[in-house]
Amino acid sequence: MSTNKVHPVALIGVGRIGAIHFKNILNNHDLSLKWVIDVNEKAAQEFASKVPGCQASSSTTKMLEDASIEGVIICSPTAEHTKAILDCLRAGKAVMCEKPISLNLEDIDLCYNESKRLNIPLLCAYQRRHDESFAKARQTINNGSIGKVQIVRSTSRDHPLPTLNFLKISGKIFHDCTSHDIDMVRWLTGEDPCEVFAFGSAFRSEIASLHDWDTVTINLKFPSGVLATIDVSRFAAYGYDQRIEIHGDQGMVQAFNQQPTSCVVSTHEGVKSDPYFHSFPQRYEKTYATELAHFVRVIRRETEPMVNHDDIKKVTIIASAAERSCETGAPIKLTY
């Protein structure tokens, strides 16, 4: 329980991920929620009404003028990120923005350059970095327990299947999904890949008709010789599946899936435990709260944003190259 100053913040967007951050803001006693913004004003009001002293609006105008606001959590659709980020930074408010900042490098540079120029922090929300299990995997690598890294394997299979409406605006599987794995692989190895190759399939016709893929594998090669494979699916029937494995010359570390309870039932049919978590809100329940606590420290200038301009730029370059490899059938050399 910190006795530090409480920071007034605003929340933009109260969709699926916005609702998660809303709950965590309320439970983070270093933050006080003063504004809820959503183009759907009714939704904004519904959320705001649960918090004494919190205002609702369908536009950011008044919030940006509210000098008391120190930070803004942006959960609006990707297409609206750049403008919202720039507006908030220029109003002097620290920003935590859901990924991706943008799908094009120009807007990414624009946002981060403005952040640098104004000296106002911009944090892109890659929540996996705040997850205890992935963080422990990284710590295991960094303390030398598995020696020199040689192979990384990252698996992400979503559950449940996203809606067609979401898929249409998702930015496609490479930018929407594999970007998390690409970020994780870079973060764990501390190295940027030099070449990428990808295969993709669309088992579902509605996804094929969007010229998107529901299943992809990516191969990465790093200057030091590290090899990485990523496999991603839009749908795992058995629940939310995100695992990582790192093989070094002294050992291996794996971060496995988690289950809601520790119950195991044994019958003549076998030994059975819970399905994996339903989806990301359950799997990363604690992780999102940890991420928000990191943003508090960012607001306080106690730490730099854990994910920075260089990270976002490189992940975008790699995801775009993987997508191009998948389209052209050729491996792509990476330059940054």
Added chain:
Amino acid sequence: MSTNKVHPVALIGVGRIGAIHFKNILNNHDLSLKWVIDVNEKAAQEFASKVPGCQASSSTTKMLEDASIEGVIICSPTAEHTKAILDCLRAGKAVMCEKPISLNLEDIDLCYNESKRLNIPLLCAYQRRHDESFAKARQTINNGSIGKVQIVRSTSRDHPLPTLNFLKISGKIFHDCTSHDIDMVRWLTGEDPCEVFAFGSAFRSEIASLHDWDTVTINLKFPSGVLATIDVSRFAAYGYDQRIEIHGDQGMVQAFNQQPTSCVVSTHEGVKSDPYFHSFPQRYEKTYATELAHFVRVIRRETEPMVNHDDIKKVTIIASAAERSCETGAPIKLTY
């Protein structure tokens, strides 16, 4: 996110368990904390100062007079429970009291009879009943998955070793620790044991000098033929260890320990995962919040307290009999 009425509550006692409930009250948006009471007024003030509009006091007097208070969470030492419970009930406030209500049956009856007479609910906090894994085990039994129950095994091994000061006032191992297992065994089987036998050892001299035990095993027999064993230790070097296993004629259900992360490290030395949780605040972090949510429903008279007079009375009778068996070396027939 409920849109129901928010209930003003008071917290008595801000020691180890009081601090846990304090945090959960703040995060439960159906409750608002208005009073923090502790004989150590400074401690009370420190907690209260973190909550806008919350008052502190070293006595319950003013809080009892505060007609707005609908519920009280009692976390003071056991010796003070009876008076606090009676005072709160008589002031019309629903009570959630940490276990045990009291070590003697007369006081237990006194409290529950007053609760009944006044029609003000009294909830004794046996948090394990609210734990997802133990609840799932019970549900597995109740839906018939393992058939007719035949053997129950319950293990509770504490970590870290409680302080000597705490051990002096703990009520000894049978009432302080095994009572949880006894409650769990009754709850899972839906049956009251008819005979008990116990062995006890004191490996630590400081515990022996208190005429207490640090290690006990309890054997229970039930009218239906179910047999149960309980083993309890004051200290598990490897972390907080609480497991349960139920063997039925169609299968078995086990609730295992849990670990902070899902990381597994493999080296030439073996395959290693995290130590178990450090202690009860970590192991039952979510459980305590669920318990408090149950108390909200109790305050609202939406449900009866999950743990009732009959439960508390019988657990106390069984724990006392187990203690007497351990002292006399003879099995004890149980009557209620």
Added chain:
Amino acid sequence: MSTNKVHPVALIGVGRIGAIHFKNILNNHDLSLKWVIDVNEKAAQEFASKVPGCQASSSTTKMLEDASIEGVIICSPTAEHTKAILDCLRAGKAVMCEKPISLNLEDIDLCYNESKRLNIPLLCAYQRRHDESFAKARQTINNGSIGKVQIVRSTSRDHPLPTLNFLKISGKIFHDCTSHDIDMVRWLTGEDPCEVFAFGSAFRSEIASLHDWDTVTINLKFPSGVLATIDVSRFAAYGYDQRIEIHGDQGMVQAFNQQPTSCVVSTHEGVKSDPYFHSFPQRYEKTYATELAHFVRVIRRETEPMVNHDDIKKVTIIASAAERSCETGAPIKLTY
């Protein structure tokens, strides 16, 4: 692959366990099977016919006169053990006899005293001592990894349910089943218990009508303060279940059940792996071969039998006392 002398041996009894030893004798290239004896001569012939140079008989007479025979593996019914053991020892043949040697202490003493007098080794087959997992548990204790032992928990649940014909001559659950657990607890702790208490139930009416139990729990206390619980069932619906757990002041070691394959299937219903092994021949497949290799070393006088007179005597005393405790409802002090 040893280049040592090959030892001619005889097998008495080709029932369930005899068939297991038969196969292992053939696969042990330090032994050559020369005689198969069974009261059912046809069965004896069927087995012998598979081995070049192996003779069959319904009586031990000629085998005992065969001076080439160095060792005999006795798998006949318990009632015939004493005579067979004495005959073999007196004919100068090392003996490996299935447990129990006998249900009464006089015959046990008779056999072992004759073994001692003649200096011909007698090995009683407690196969669990030769199991890699239980042996590793003991080694973990003995190398100090878990510190001073405080609690031992042993579970044995049989599968499938033995036939009624077998149950009638089994010697009842305490001598037939719990004796294995008693041996294991003594072997792991290196200590003899000083007091025993037991509860028993007969959920199956056919077992009740034999004045036997199908479900028992045993509590043991040791002079050093160690406490042990044993739970045993004649039937586990989910497969053969034998586990042990030892809690010391520095840690815990557990030997879990094993499964036929390492396959895990995840679907929306949960995460499922194989049922446990079907029964003892599968679970202890490798263990029985290891046990027989130990007998080769016994024949060669390279080692003393791992299970000796003292072990068998004490296990029998403890099992009898547990049975008496279960019948009388009183704990029993143990003297040896």
Added chain:
Amino acid sequence: MSTNKVHPVALIGVGRIGAIHFKNILNNHDLSLKWVIDVNEKAAQEFASKVPGCQASSSTTKMLEDASIEGVIICSPTAEHTKAILDCLRAGKAVMCEKPISLNLEDIDLCYNESKRLNIPLLCAYQRRHDESFAKARQTINNGSIGKVQIVRSTSRDHPLPTLNFLKISGKIFHDCTSHDIDMVRWLTGEDPCEVFAFGSAFRSEIASLHDWDTVTINLKFPSGVLATIDVSRFAAYGYDQRIEIHGDQGMVQAFNQQPTSCVVSTHEGVKSDPYFHSFPQRYEKTYATELAHFVRVIRRETEPMVNHDDIKKVTIIASAAERSCETGAPIKLTY
């Protein structure tokens, strides 16, 4: 215990894998070992001397003339396979030959065509197909439990590091190691890949100097859209590591590594179990015996060889293409 005819067989080569087959031949009571052949005649004699009636030789000449021999197990170096296979087939002896039959397609065709022409079976030993866990994975796929296959991941990491002498003649990592994974992926999916891409690294300078790789990742695409990744390392510090995972639209099946015992030790440092098996003789101990039992049925013409001409040819084509992809940096379209 079969009562069928016993088949006289010969063993060519008593190196590492030959010694494993030698032991299994002795334990397979449907086979009798009559000849041991090795260019090192002393080694051949040492093995033969352990088996009554078994002859040794440094050449195959006399064995080929021995009309009683029905089958030959070939474990000589790869370079000698083709001649030995042709000689044996032409002498009318069923052949089980260690993989690879040959590294070039012409010799493979030559051997299998001769087998077909003479109607004498030729079995190439891909032992993983006989492994219970991998077989269970395939059965899980085939019975529809995981629906339509979408992603396959195969991992093979060797332990201990092979000697430099072996590496020089191994045929390099793609043919020596990844061929097993390629076979497994084809066998599990029942489909031939249409495109392959591979990255390779040589972390060890002695391996780099052989123009070989110690670490490779392979991406495969199948006509149905199935995607597969294979990662292979010459050295896993933590033991022998071979796992497979298949993700379908209804679920996932995984075959995990196995450990020598089921012991788990918990201390303040964590929860630790055994290292994985030391190497292939331990991991596949039972598998090799199952494979030999399959060869018995092949000798008896009760079944076709589980691995056939088509399998060997395609695996070789794919492994060669993967190697070429790794060398050229370009994906390779596969035609058969």
